[in-house]
Amino acid sequence: MPASFVEDRRRQALEIYDREPLPTWRRSGFWTTSLRQLRLDELAPRHHESVSSREDLPAIVAAALGDDDLAAVIVQRGASTVFSWIDPAIADAGVTFCSLENAVERHPELVEPWYMRRLSHDEGKFAAATAAFWTGGAFLHVPAGVRVEQPIQIVYLIDEPGSAQYAHTLAVVGEQADCRLREYCLAPDFAGQALHAGALEVYLEAGAQLKLASFQDWGGGEVYDISIKRVEVGRDAHCTWVPIHLGGHLTKQRLDIITAARGADMRHAGIYFTEGSEHLDLFTTDLHEQGDTTGDTVWKGALSGESRASYEGLIQIARDAQNSHTYLQTHSMLLSAKAKADAIPSLIVETDNVSASHGGTVGEIDEAQVFYMMTRGISRQDAIRILVEGYFEPVVQRIGDESLAQLVRARLAAKLAAAEPEVARYAAQR
Amino acid sequence: MSLEIENLHVRTGDREILRGVNLAIAKGETHALMGPNGSGKSTLANTIMGNPSYEVTDGRILFNGEDISAADPDERARAGVFMAFQYPAVIPGVSVANFLRTAVNARREEPIKVKDFGAMLKTHMDLLRIDRSFTKRYLNEGFSGGEKKRAEILQLAMLAPEIAILDETDSGLDIDALRIVADGVDALRGPAMGTLIITHYTRILKYIRPDFVHIMLDGRIVREGGAELADELEEKGYEFIRGEVAVADAG
Numbered sequence: 001m002p003a004s005f006v007e008d009r010r011r012q013a014l015e016i017y018d019r020e021p022l023p024t025w026r027r028s029g030f031w032t033t034s035l036r037q038l039r040l041d042e043l044a045p046r047h048h049e050s051v052s053s054r055e056d057l058p059a060i061v062a063a064a065l066g067d068d069d070l071a072a073v074i075v076q077r078g079a080s081t082v083f084s085w086i087d088p089a090i091a092d093a094g095v096t097f098c099s100l101e102n103a104v105e106r107h108p109e110l111v112e113p114w115y116m117r118r119l120s121h122d123e124g125k126f127a128a129a130t131a132a133f134w135t136g137g138a139f140l141h142v143p144a145g146v147r148v149e150q151p152i153q154i155v156y157l158i159d160e161p162g163s164a165q166y167a168h169t170l171a172v173v174g175e176q177a178d179c180r181l182r183e184y185c186l187a188p189d190f191a192g193q194a195l196h197a198g199a200l201e202v203y204l205e206a207g208a209q210l211k212l213a214s215f216q217d218w219g220g221g222e223v224y225d226i227s228i229k230r231v232e233v234g235r236d237a238h239c240t241w242v243p244i245h246l247g248g249h250l251t252k253q254r255l256d257i258i259t260a261a262r263g264a265d266m267r268h269a270g271i272y273f274t275e276g277s278e279h280l281d282l283f284t285t286d287l288h289e290q291g292d293t294t295g296d297t298v299w300k301g302a303l304s305g306e307s308r309a310s311y312e313g314l315i316q317i318a319r320d321a322q323n324s325h326t327y328l329q330t331h332s333m334l335l336s337a338k339a340k341a342d343a344i345p346s347l348i349v350e351t352d353n354v355s356a357s358h359g360g361t362v363g364e365i366d367e368a369q370v371f372y373m374m375t376r377g378i379s380r381q382d383a384i385r386i387l388v389e390g391y392f393e394p395v396v397q398r399i400g401d402e403s404l405a406q407l408v409r410a411r412l413a414a415k416l417a418a419a420e421p422e423v424a425r426y427a428a429q430r
Numbered sequence: 431m432s433l434e435i436e437n438l439h440v441r442t443g444d445r446e447i448l449r450g451v452n453l454a455i456a457k458g459e460t461h462a463l464m465g466p467n468g469s470g471k472s473t474l475a476n477t478i479m480g481n482p483s484y485e486v487t488d489g490r491i492l493f494n495g496e497d498i499s500a501a502d503p504d505e506r507a508r509a510g511v512f513m514a515f516q517y518p519a520v521i522p523g524v525s526v527a528n529f530l531r532t533a534v535n536a537r538r539e540e541p542i543k544v545k546d547f548g549a550m551l552k553t554h555m556d557l558l559r560i561d562r563s564f565t566k567r568y569l570n571e572g573f574s575g576g577e578k579k580r581a582e583i584l585q586l587a588m589l590a591p592e593i594a595i596l597d598e599t600d601s602g603l604d605i606d607a608l609r610i611v612a613d614g615v616d617a618l619r620g621p622a623m624g625t626l627i628i629t630h631y632t633r634i635l636k637y638i639r640p641d642f643v644h645i646m647l648d649g650r651i652v653r654e655g656g657a658e659l660a661d662e663l664e665e666k667g668y669e670f671i672r673g674e675v676a677v678a679d680a681g
Binding site: 366368371372373375377380382383386387391393394 | 482508
């Protein structure tokens with residue numbers, strides 16, 4: 001019998017989903033994200049068979065995970081949980097890690113206090129869709145005081161056109177617990193549309209420590225990603241969150257990180273590199289609800305081809321959040337003549353005795369830097385590669401996970417190599 | 431003759447800055463190029479390196495007999511020309527060590543062995559009294575003026591060019607920093623390297639005695655001599671030189 005706290009929400013969400021039209025997001029005439037071309041009624045959940053071992057996972061997943069020593073792995077392919085494993089020692093320590101569907105059935109007492117605590121099913125058509133239709137999903141609960149060294153891995157895979165994947169990840173890190181969580185969204189290149197509508201909710205209890213990485217590479221096909229990710233950081237807890245966007249036809253995401261109690265601290269560092277005709281629309285918020293909280297947000301992006309990326313970053317300091325200190329910076333580097341970037345840092349500050357500053361740049365490769373490097377014998381091509389790698393490097397280092405950092409560096413290098421002819425043309429024009 | 435500049439005319443935008451510069455530097459020689467601000471010294475240095483902001487409208491630049499006037503900056507560098515910048519660019523995310531290794535490897539067939547690179551780096555860091563930790567920092571990011579200049583000379587040391595151009599390497603340095611830089615350059619010069627020290631002031635020339643001194647005014651070299659010319663310039667100033675030139679032009 002499915003738990004009512006989930007089913008009630010599904011029902012309410014379905015009503016909203018049915019009545020809401022396909023949204024279009026506009027900002028003051030300069031930016032529009034439109035779903036005009038999404039044929040939502042042609043997409044449906046696709047089910048797949050489970051596999052019994054990590055080696056039997058689809059090649060794209062095996063390649064991303066490599067030989068990494070992991071504490072636990074869940075892989076959702078389309079609408080199905082196809083692989084779920086946890087190191088017995090980690091399970092013995094009290095960690096719960098399984099699909100969210102399983103967790104609702106077998107550990108409802110762990111799930112219910114947290115389920116959609118900070119999410120609403122009434123935040124637009126796709127948030128409602130996720131709440132109404134999610135299957136599989138992932139649930140993590142780390143009990144108080146437990147420390148897990150190796151990364152805990154979630155993978156959402158879409159590998160066939162016509163697929164609608166409604167995903168839901170719920171993670172709770174208990175008091176003074178410490179762990180690393182990676183959520184990968186992967187797709188090979190394929191022709192035809194697919195959709196990932198996801199919800200990620202993460203809760204850090206008092207004194208908890210979490211390194212969270214959200215790695216998205218939906219390939220060069222036509223995958224739409226419309227998701228909400230929300231992290232709540234409790235008293236004296238710390239979260240480092242590194243979202244990485246390296247592929248997706250159209251991505252519209254809201255990423256919120258809430259320092260909800262005194263002493264909460266967060267580091268948010270994001271990377272994106274859009275190519276071809278990709279469209280990326282990100283809205284992040286750094287919300288301080290209580291005083292003595294700290295934050296730091298850095299986003300770095302690069303754009304090639306005719307891609308478009310908009311990054312809007314809001315720092316919001318609530319009335320009770322005196323003595324909070326936070327900072328936001330966003331940078332975009334245009335590598336081709338037709339790419340368009342929008343960077344909008346903003347602030348809403350409702351109290352005093354705080355420090356909050358922000359800045360944003362949109363720029364191109366600096367010819368003075370290129371010339372300097374060439375005078376050292378470095379070719380123009382190598383100079384640009386090194387400059388772009390150097391541009392991303394400080395954020396890549398924040399990932400704090402060498403294996404994922406290598407994966408990211410390799411993908412960035414590949415994208416830059418693919419963009420080389422247009423980078424050369426663009427420089428020649430200027 | 432390593433570097434020959436023949437009747438060089440250079441323009442930026444619609445302004446002619448160099449109006450027929452002639453200069454020759456051989457390996458083993460130390461030349462000083464002096465002149466007031468705006469005389470064209472930095473333009474000359476940048477043009478020798480192939481800065482695309484400057485257009486050569488007449489004349490040519492020869493390196494070991496070969497015309498490099500149309501060569502790309504990296505080709506000129508790999509051939510053996512080096513410039514220590516007056517305002518070095520910041521290269522974020524790239525450590526000093528990584529940058530140096532990339533530059534060293536750019537002119538080698540096989541990449542340099544890690545051990546060899548380490549030994550070479552240590553030798554030159556000791557020469558310039560640079561701390562270990564320096565090499566992990568991102569190149570020129572947050573560097574003081576003195577640190578930037580020392581980083582330039584470290585690159586000079588590691589790349590061992592045939593012709594080294596120092597563009598106002600002494601500017602913005604206090605006496606101690608100047609001493610270290612000058613001692614470093616002094617230790618590096620020798621029969622295999624020709625040096626062109628571009629400077630506004632005579633200070634650095636007290637530590638590095640030049641073989642030849644050239645004085646530039648309004649885009650031309652107007653006087654040439656030995657090291658004593660620098661002493662004369664210090665004593666009399668640029669205005670005096672300008673006066674002499676005016677008389678000579680009139681007569």
